[in-house]
Amino acid sequence: MEPQSLYAVMVTLITVLGSATAFRFYEKRAMRKERDEDFIRHDCRDRISKLEVLLQESSREKDDMRSTILALTEKVSALTVKVEFLQKENMELLEEMRKSK
Numbered sequence: 001m002e003p004q005s006l007y008a009v010m011v012t013l014i015t016v017l018g019s020a021t022a023f024r025f026y027e028k029r030a031m032r033k034e035r036d037e038d039f040i041r042h043d044c045r046d047r048i049s050k051l052e053v054l055l056q057e058s059s060r061e062k063d064d065m066r067s068t069i070l071a072l073t074e075k076v077s078a079l080t081v082k083v084e085f086l087q088k089e090n091m092e093l094l095e096e097m098r099k100s101k
Helices: 003-100
Strands: none
Touching: none
């Protein structure tokens, strides 16, 4: 066998083995990348679902707080009117007491 053909066989053998190893490496790398993308996709989907639930809950809480604030505002207005009435009546009674002395 000639040295050139022996070198050619060796180079071909090394190339074939190297390309098979490289193919397996890139195949595993592609599978890992796809797995990572799937994980990210599922993680994002779960986070979006949780955020949607939180948004709905906060919307309900906001509506409840709005109605509570309206009810409290109504009560404060009623109490303000009562206080003004009582202050006016108190002033009138004080004036009557001064006049009667």
